[in-house]
Amino acid sequence: MSKTVRLDMKLNGDDVQVEIEPAATLAQVLREQLGLTGTKIGCGEGICGGCTVLVDGTPVNSCIYAAMKAADRHVQTVEGLSHDGGLHRLQRAFLEQGAVQCGYCTPGLLLTAAALLRDNPHPTEPEIRAAISGNLCRCTGYTKIIKAIQVASQSGPRSR
Amino acid sequence: MLAGDYVTPSTVEEALATLASHRGRGRIIAGGTDLMLQLQRSERAVGCLVDISRIPGLDEIEMHDSHVVIGAMATHAAIARSPLLHEHAPALADACSRIGSPQIRNVGTLAGNVVNAQPAADGSIALLALDAEAEIANLTGRQWVPLSSLFVSPGVSRVDASAELVTTFRIRAQAPREASAFERLARRKAVALPLINVAARVLLDADGSRIREARLAIGPVAPTPFRARQTEDFLAGQVAEQETIDEAAEMAMRECKPRSSLLRAGKEYRQELIRVLSRRALVRSIEAARG
16 A cells, blocks of 8 residues: 555635645646646646646646645645636637637646636736647637637726 | 655755665655656656655745845745845845746746756856855754755756755845846747856946956856856956946857757857846846946
8 A cells, every 4th residue: 555645725715625645736636636627737847838727826737746845735626716606707708709618728727817817817829828828729820819818808807 | 656655854964864774765745846847757766755844944034144045845936935035145046936827936946957957957056156165964963055055967966866966055145236137038938948048247446447356157058057157257357337237148158059940049149048048137236236
């Protein structure tokens, strides 16, 4: 029986304790142990950004992020974006603008965009492009994704 | 199993003692963006991961007397947005802003970039041009060593991450009439390996007409991050004019040995890139040094 280590973190606002493999990635713990499969593993190499989650508000690639690094920190996944059953303004804008095709990159893009709008509520298009440069989409060509982030930025945080 | 244990020491001494107790089977993890991938691919097995990210002060970026010091846990993102580094080490701030993606830069560290010893490492190339030094801590104490002495072969540095760690880098504060610049070309603007990267630094004489000292670091054109020393020697004492720069860029191209690579580009194209990017980096450095 191999040794496990205990991870205590805050996950989408709730305290969570879980016994994990010492070298487990955050993506593995979220998906396989905590059942939060909204976080997608695309390339599994820290390139595509599909696995992006926020750790203390900062976007990281959870597929190459040691889960133990999240100890005593706040991890936010796409499951934590909606509130009381209502969609986040970014989720609504992605739907309305048709920014979702196969959907695999969407959770990562939503979290990257949420971090951007928190730091910069009204980003320019070049600022949006730079912010999402680590989130690859192979369906839409980004036009509608950028549009959706712009629309969400105009709707303001109170309309979430 | 990929790793037997995971510990987060709160001092450098505690980290070293933990490594010692695992007798070569422990390994330092900083950001882990390279190491976690190596573990996932089973390219490496580790007895204990020793996470140095909770050691207080190890992420500092500060001016100490005549040097800028950069802690081992400083991320590429923190370096790229540091006003102090934009002022004193523009080549480094620029290099770190071009590494990987925002997500990688939020986690990956300059120290990890150096210890992983890839000849294309943007951070190492900039540090070489800046004559940076690294402080290595091990059980015998702490020692400052020039960055240029750290690289052995592709992926192998002199820092033994199973027994020691880099704690800090230091770079001499930029002098008047001195500046640095970084150039890089890749297939895309994000998440792409450099085809060639170049960092230049020049120190001009008092009236800004002659080059007193020059550094030119280029990657990946050799088994380790490369300094074009012949070109540097040539530049010292020359008039800082277009003709000199063209000759230096030509010399740098001849001094490097780029290979054809499916990941990057053909040898001939990469040689041309060395010439063009060296020229651009030198021109930008000289212009900035003149203010």
